[in-house]
Amino acid sequence: MRRISIALIxxxxxxxxxxxxxxxxxxxxxxxNFDARRPVVIVLHFTEQDSxxxxxxxxxxxxxxxxxxxxxLVGDDGRIYxxxxxxxxxxxxxxxxWGAITDLNSASIGIEIDNDGHEPYTExxxxxxxxxxxxxxxxxxxxxxxxxxxxxxxxxxxxxPGPHFPWKRLADAGYGRWPQDTASAPPPxxxxxxxxxxxxxxxxxxxxxxxxxxxxxxxxxxxxxxxPELDAEDLRILHALTQGP
Amino acid sequence: MxxxxxxxxxxxxxxxxxxxxxxQRSALAExxxxxNHGLRKPSVIVLHYTVEDTLEGSRDILSDxxxxxxxxxxxLLDRDGRxxxxxxxxxxxxxxxxxxWGSLDDLNQASIGIEIVNTGSEPFPxxxxxxxxxLLRDLTQRHGISPQQVIGHADLAPGRKIDPGRxxxxxxxxxxxxxxxxRGELVDPPPxxxxxxxxxVIGYSIDNPRAALHSFRLHFRGIDDGDRGVxxxxxxxxxxxxxxxxxxxxxxxxxxxxR
Numbered sequence: 337m338r339r340i341s342i343a344l345i346x347x348x349x350x351x352x353x354x355x356x357x358x359x360x361x362x363x364x365x366x367x368x369n370f371d372a373r374r375p376v377v378i379v380l381h382f383t384e385q386d387s388x389x390x391x392x393x394x395x396x397x398x399x400x401x402x403x404x405x406x407x408x409l410v411g412d413d414g415r416i417y418x419x420x421x422x423x424x425x426x427x428x429x430x431x432x433x434w435g436a437i438t439d440l441n442s443a444s445i446g447i448e449i450d451n452d453g454h455e456p457y458t459e460x461x462x463x464x465x466x467x468x469x470x471x472x473x474x475x476x477x478x479x480x481x482x483x484x485x486x487x488x489x490x491x492x493x494x495x496x497p498g499p500h501f502p503w504k505r506l507a508d509a510g511y512g513r514w515p516q517d518t519a520s521a522p523p524p525x526x527x528x529x530x531x532x533x534x535x536x537x538x539x540x541x542x543x544x545x546x547x548x549x550x551x552x553x554x555x556x557x558x559x560x561x562x563x564p565e566l567d568a569e570d571l572r573i574l575h576a577l578t579q580g581p
Numbered sequence: 582m583x584x585x586x587x588x589x590x591x592x593x594x595x596x597x598x599x600x601x602x603x604x605q606r607s608a609l610a611e612x613x614x615x616x617n618h619g620l621r622k623p624s625v626i627v628l629h630y631t632v633e634d635t636l637e638g639s640r641d642i643l644s645d646x647x648x649x650x651x652x653x654x655x656x657l658l659d660r661d662g663r664x665x666x667x668x669x670x671x672x673x674x675x676x677x678x679x680x681x682w683g684s685l686d687d688l689n690q691a692s693i694g695i696e697i698v699n700t701g702s703e704p705f706p707x708x709x710x711x712x713x714x715x716l717l718r719d720l721t722q723r724h725g726i727s728p729q730q731v732i733g734h735a736d737l738a739p740g741r742k743i744d745p746g747r748x749x750x751x752x753x754x755x756x757x758x759x760x761x762x763x764r765g766e767l768v769d770p771p772p773x774x775x776x777x778x779x780x781x782v783i784g785y786s787i788d789n790p791r792a793a794l795h796s797f798r799l800h801f802r803g804i805d806d807g808d809r810g811v812x813x814x815x816x817x818x819x820x821x822x823x824x825x826x827x828x829x830x831x832x833x834x835x836x837x838x839x840r
Contacts, residue, residue: 361719362656362666367644369653370672373621374690396615405617408610418610424618435684436784438727439624443691464609471607479686525773530839534781536684578778 372423377437377444377482378472379429379489380465381406382451382496388415391450395419403427406446408468414460416468422476432490435536440489445472449497456500469511483512484536491548492541499557515553515576522575528566531574546570620671622724625685625692626717626731627677629654630699630744636663639698643667651675654694662712670724680738683784688737693720701746710750714757721759731760732784735799739785740792740809747805763801763837769829770836776827779835790824794831801834 358364383391388411395405396419406428409417420426428446437443449465451457473480483506486494507514513535522528529539537545542564550556553573566574606612631639636659643653644667654676657665668674676694685691697713699705721728731754734742755762761783770776777787785793791810798804810825827835 358669359656359664359666359716359719361716362664365640365644365665365667367653367667367674368646369643369651369675370668371675371689373623373671373673374687375621376685376687376690392613395617396613403617405615408607409613416607416610417613418607419613419615420618421605422607423605423621425621426615426618436625436682436730437684437691438730439622439725442622442624443685468607468609471609475607477687482684482686525775527773527775527778530775530778530782533839534683534778578781 373442374476374478375422375443375445376478377434377440377484378469378478379440379444379446379484379486380497380501381428381446381448381486382453382498382501383409383448384453384496385450386452388412388417388450391448392417392419395448406448408445408447410447410449410461410464410468412450412458412461414458414464416464422472429486430490430493432493433538434484434489435534437489437536445476445478451497451500453496453498457502462502462505466506466509466511469506469509473511480510481513485548485552487548487551488537491538491544495548495551495557499551499555501551503552503555513577515573516579517576519572519576519579522571526571526575528571528574531578535574535577622726623670623691623693623720624724624726624730625682625688626720626726627688627692627694627734627737628713628731628745628749629676629694629696629734630701630746630749631657631696632701632744633698634700636665636698639696640665640667643696654696656693656695656716658695658697658709658713658716660698660706660709662708664712664716670720677734677737679741681786682732682737683781685737693724693726697745699745699748701744702748704748705750710753714754714759717754717757717759728759729761733796733800735796736785739796740789740811743796743799743805743809747799747803751800751803761838763834765837767830767833767837770832774832774836776832776835777824779839782839783835794825794827797831797835801838802830 385391391409405420405426407420407426425441426446427441429440432440472478486496503512506512533539539545543562546564547558547562550558633639639657653668653674655668655670655674673689674694675689677688680688720726734744751760754760780787780793787793789810795809
């Protein structure tokens with residue numbers, strides 16, 4: 337009996353390991369040379385809710401509007417909560433793309449920041465976020481430059497983390513891409529839209545992409561009705577972001 | 582004794598399981614688990630040739646954990662269409678190595694790798710390509726991968742890799758709906774068109790422009806002039822200075838691919 341139960345446990349353990357659907361088109365000849373898939377980008381959100389408790393409820397339940405989650409939630413007091421293991425795919429990004437990354441949930445760590453969308457972020461919160469970014473980029477070997485906002489990958493649908501988010505401060509700490517002040521002026525004929533696409537923005541709706549770009553790099557929200565025309569400052573920033581390698 | 586062996590076996594298996602999720606939690610955070618999650622999925626498919634002449638020889642290499650640099654792929658496809666799977670789709674195989682494709686700078690994490698048995702100096706038989714297309718159909722449908730996101734090893738690692746090589750029938754894949762391919766009649770780009778920015782929009786890293794052009798021509802023109810730009814790129818102070826001349830066909834293709 338004991339032997340049988342041990343065999344059973346062993347079988348269960350194997351099953352748990354092999355949730356791996358094997359492809360019926362192929363003969364299975366396992367190799368030991370693999371790892372768990374690691375995330376390669378970090379996506380920042382605001383909760384657009386009033387309290388951490390409300391967000392914890394939303395991110396850990398079946399919502400009427402569909403189930404959502406994030407790996408982390410940062411309270412306005414600087415407390416950090418983890419809701420989903422780093423190795424798992426949380427449901428925070430939704431439809432969108434960032435360059436060649438077309439399934440952001442699969443490729444990312446999602447961080448929700450407790451903020452109603454209209455208020456400044458607290459000092460304790462940003463300090464905690466910077467500590468978390470340091471931990472994640474070190475432990476998961478995510479390049480420090482690979483930190484983006486939800487609105488960057490889904491400009492037609494999302495505006496978070498919004499124009500109040502201190503991207504410059506993150507950049508000063510080494511996170512996210514930021515234009516060098518020393519970059520030369522763009523040459524005549526510089527194609528800013530191509531630069532925006534090369535940088536990662538989806539351009540199906542140029543006005544939406546430009547709105548997201550300006551929130552991120554200029555701290556301003558021009559609203560949904562802005563004219564999709566790049567001004568001199570947009571071009572300067574885009575050139576600086578895409579200069580060199 | 583038998584029980585001990587049994588227990589040891591279970592412990593070993595659990596350990597094997599547990600070794601997969603490394604560093605899954607942050608010491609900085611309070612753990613408040615949510616049931617709303619799933620498995621990470623691939624979003625790109627990378628094609629390789631084996632160089633190795635046989636299925637068995639290739640399988641040995643891809644399963645050898647003792648090599649100095651162990652390698653693997655999810656799938657291995659023989660000349661006759663026979664298909665082996667070595668790594669489950671939801672795990673990262675070790676096929677891409679250093680490289681970049683657009684915003685992706687660690688391709689193993691986000692991709693499925695398919696090794697195709699081919700020495701690099703021979704055409705690919707139709708039956709092999711048919712089987713590849715059937716696999717691509719399966720993978721893109723099952724994982725929701727965009728059919729355009731099928732690239733070659735050389736595309737993500739220009740200068741270092743040339744597979745699946747100049748014999749690979751990208752056009753046949755495009756006819757079946759997979760990979761990037763120019764549509765319609767090719768026309769000259771308008772004045773002011775920036776071909777190197779277009780190269781980046783497609784996904785190529787232009788850190789070494791000559792290498793990028795070599796990979797681009799392999800993929801879209803079936804040309805291998807042997808100049809991978811390895812010498813030219815190394816130590817070049819000004820990257821723009823190392824940009825080689827593009828011919829009119831390069832320009833038309835780049836314009837068509839990014840228009």
